[in-house]
Amino acid sequence: MYLxxxxxxxxxxRKNKKQKSAPIDEAVGETKExxxxxxxTKTGNLVRGKLTKDAKARxxxxxxxxxNQRSKVPPVTQMTEAQFDEAAGExxxxxxxxxxxxxxxxxxxxxxxxxxxxxxxxxxxGNSKKK
Numbered sequence: 001m002y003l004x005x006x007x008x009x010x011x012x013x014r015k016n017k018k019q020k021s022a023p024i025d026e027a028v029g030e031t032k033e034x035x036x037x038x039x040x041t042k043t044g045n046l047v048r049g050k051l052t053k054d055a056k057a058r059x060x061x062x063x064x065x066x067x068n069q070r071s072k073v074p075p076v077t078q079m080t081e082a083q084f085d086e087a088a089g090e091x092x093x094x095x096x097x098x099x100x101x102x103x104x105x106x107x108x109x110x111x112x113x114x115x116x117x118x119x120x121x122x123x124x125x126g127n128s129k130k131k
Contacts, residue, residue, distance in 0.1 A: 032064035040064050093122035101126070 034040055039051040042059030044066035051060060064070070079087065094117035102110040117125035 032067040032070070034062055034064070092118070094118050094125065097122055097126065 034046060037050075038046055038048050039055065039060050039062055041047055041055075042061075042065065044064060047060075049055075051062060094114055098110055098114045098117055099105055102113065104110065
């Protein structure tokens with residue numbers, strides 16, 4: 001129902017064509033206020049119901065207490081192909097040894113073998129026990 005009303009606000013009412021639609025930022029409400037019939041707890045959880053005096057005493061409020069925290073978007077980092085290859089690094093001896101033994105790569109068996117090889121060491125992995 002909320003999306004339906006939001007769509008009506010954005011596109012404008014069909015009956016009232018003279019009414020201009022509001023810009024998207026204003027229609028969505030970037031103020032992070034709780035929708036009607038809900039409120040935010042002290043920890044930032046959205047709860048259904050009325051904001052009572054008791055809830056206010058426990059720290060509940062109409063606006064989002066974690067608004068500043070949630071609006072932060074991490075910076076986008078892009079790597080060139082050369083930087084990506086450099087970050088991947090060289091393949092170790094275990095990688096080559098395990099990859100040569102398994103037909104399907106990557107697979108759960110091969111990944112497990114790679115872990116075991118790195119745990120035991122490339123020189124010791126795959127050798128049978130000598131008596």
